[in-house]
Amino acid sequence: MRVGVDGSKIPHEATDTPFQILDRAKNYGLEGVYFRTVLDVSPTLDRGLLAEVRQHADDLGLYLQMGLAKVNPYAAAEAPAVRRLGDGDYTHGMIKMMEASSQAAGVTDLWVACANYQKGLPGYYVFDRFRTDAPWTDQLAAIEKFLKLLAPAAREHGVHMNIETHEEITSYEVVRLVEAVGPDVTGVTFDTANVVVRGEDPVAAAKRVAPYTRATHLRDFVLGEQDGVFGRVFATIGQGVIDWDAVLKILHDANPDLPLSIENAGPTLHLPIGLDDPTWTALHPDLNSAEVAEIRRLAADYAQKVDRGELPSLQEMREAGYDGEKMVLESAVHLRGALERLGIASVGSAL
Structure with missing residues (x-):
């Protein structure tokens, strides 16, 4: 299990070329890069460039993963670049991305997601799950x-569309989509910190998605109140509440070669979890009482560690600011430590 990084979150990603991002990951002692979409590598799907990036990753001994875009037709308007690629046809744009990724870059495990995080909107409306114009069902x-519409092209090119456990969707729903469309063309990108926003215990969620997980977005979190609202805040891996030994063992048992991609993020984003709100729970028909109890236990455990001075409070985390490089390196160290405890080989070592 090689430890890498999300190419859209690695420090300096906004100004670095794909080659520089790969070099930076290598210099960090990491073993791969998961570019969020192929358009992050080449907005024009330049096949020569994609082949060069593939070769550069191979020369550095790094794994290379990429992605497509959102697969929710209700969110297609939020990805105009894909529609332009398809000359006005969003479906054709997605297929062109699929073809370029697989044929030019040799990447067949491709990220997809079901909605965007609607930054700046109040309360639950940050999640498309709560749209009133388009019910979540x-x-x-x-x-x-739409996934079934894309499936024939995915089969033709040997591609898996790996649905992220994003903030708006439950792991139950992701698994049902994979099984409905077919695990020969769909899989899971398991984001360990998103599932709690939907009222799920990360360990239990790992058990659900592990048989289909082909990519990861790994990050930790803590739980607490902000302005009287209970929710999740990102943390460096190992400095939050996730039981990483348990999660990694589950994932390894299902897929021993699964790449482990760190998705670093700052401690400022507090997302609400309405465990006691009937409006929220009504939109979570799969909510499991045992997992809700575990989330409450994790929150209480974190509060106790803060009281004992073992972990910083939410306020202290925010005041300390965000150091992306530090977060990536410390996360890698913790992941490798967990792999070592489990007796799982890891190729590299963080600097």
Whole structure:
């Protein structure tokens, strides 16, 4: 299990070329890069450039993963670049991205997600799950239909569309989509910190998605209140509440070669989890009482560690600011330590 990084979050990603991002990951002692979409590598799908990036990753001994875009037709308007690629046809744009990734870059495990995080909107409206113009059940039906529309091209090119456990969707729903469309063309990108926003215990969620997980976004979190609202805040891996030994063992048992991609993020984003709100729970038909109890236990455990001075409070985390490089390196050290405790080989070592 090689430890790498999300190419859209690695420090300096906004100004670095794909080659520089790969070099930076290598210099950090990491073993791969998961570019969020192929358009992050080449907005024009330049096949010569994609082949060069593939070769550079190979020369550095790094794994290379990429992605497509959102697969929710209700969110397609938020990705105009994909529609332009398809000369006005969003589906054709996605297929062109699929073809370029697989044929030019040799990447066949491709990220997809079902919605965007709606930054700046109040309360639950940051999640497309709570849209009133498009009920979530309608969105799920449209997502499944669109994935099935893309499935023949995915089969032709040997591609897996790996659905992220993003903030708006439950792991139950992701698994149902994979099984409905077919695990021969779909899989899971397991984001360890997102599932709690949907009322799920990360260890239990790992068990659900592990048989289909082909990519990861790994990050930790803590739980607490902000302005009287209970929610999640990102933390460096090993400095939050996730049981990494348990999660990694589950993932390894299902896929021993699974790349472990750190998705670093700052401690400022507090997302609400309405465990006691009937409006929230009504939109979570799969909510499991045992997992809700575990989330409450994790929150209480974190509060106790803060009281004992073992971990910083939410306020202290924010005041300390965000150091992306430090977060990536410390996260890598903790992941490798967990792998070592489990007796799982890891190729590299963080600097």
